[in-house]
Amino acid sequence: MKLIGSGAEALIFLDGKRVIKKRIKKNYRIDELDLALRKNRTRTEAKILEKIPVDAPKLFKTDMTETLEMEFISGEKIRDVLDHNPLLAKEIGLKTSILHDAGIIHGDLTTSNMILKGEKIFFIDFGLSFFSEKIEDKAVDIHLFKQALESKHYKISDEAFKHFLNGYKLTKDYEQIIHRLKIVELRGRYKKK
Ligand SMILES: Nc1ncnc2c1ncn2[C@@H]1O[C@H](COP(=O)(O)OP(=O)(O)OP(=O)(O)O)[C@@H](O)[C@H]1O
Ligand SMILES: [Mg+2]
Known part of the structure; x- marks a missing residue:
């Protein structure tokens, strides 16, 4: 598994043809708020990826907390x-x-x-x-x-x-x-x- 990106909030790993997006804890945020935000954004992203009517990565798996596994879009x-x-x-x-x-x-x-x-x-x-x-x-x-x-x-x-x-x-x-x-x-x- 190799790290291919770190966005504003998440670390992005590539594992074969899969991307693993992990929203990591931000220390400047209070614990409960931090977890709530990461959960919320991870769930939102999973929900949208399942319903999206335009080209987007296929969702393979999520823990509904901080991690999403999706299709790697090579481009x-x-x-x-x-x-x-x-x-x-x-x-x-x-x-x-x-x-x-x-x-x-x-x-x-x-x-x-x-x-x-x-x-x-x-x-x-x-x-x-x-x-x-x-x-x-x-x-x-x-x-x-x-x-x-x-x-x-x-x-x-x-x-x-x-x-x-x-x-x-x-x-x-x-x-x-x-x-x-x-x-x-x-x-x-x-x-x-
Ligand atoms: N499915 C994917 N296929 C190919 N590259 C990807 C994929 N998902 C993410 N990336 C790469 O990783 C970068 C960061 O990913 P993404 O934009 O999802 O995270 P982020 O900006 O940290 O997100 P967020 O604002 O949700 O925390 C992207 O700009 C892109 O280069
Ligand atoms: Mg981004």
Whole structure:
């Protein structure tokens, strides 16, 4: 078993074709809170992986506490390839619309949480996901993606976001979500001051 990554919260091991994602204890958090958070995120991720309507790793096993075993998606992180191929954002938009139409909010929609395998884009990292049909939650999800583009892909962010919307526009309530996105963005701006 070899360590292939350590994200914000989890250690990622590769064991053959399996990925083992283990949410480790954070010492700066009170014990009970820490366990509750890890349990919650692990269960959420398992639940979403079982129901996900877009390409995502297959879930093999979970202890429902801190560990998930899933399919290893061999490919390139979208973060590493988007600058050379901004049109990939259209497919990301389309997949996000499918997620949102299924009432799933990703919660951490960044280009580190997507993998390009062949022609397909896989979504990963569902620890912050939740079920919601609210326009506000969908708008915030998209706002996070837009911010991720602006910080990690600033050279192509405008172009990529246009492609994203082009794919996303098939979603139900598109106009309302975009209207709400503008309000979310204004709110963000006030907060910074
Ligand atoms: N199923 C998988 N197949 C291939 N690579 C993976 C897989 N799961 C995770 N990875 C790699 O490990 C990295 C970290 O995983 P992930 O994003 O799930 O953890 P994290 O950011 O710590 O998550 P969380 O916010 O839920 O704590 C990913 O960016 C990706 O490179
Ligand atoms: Mg991640």
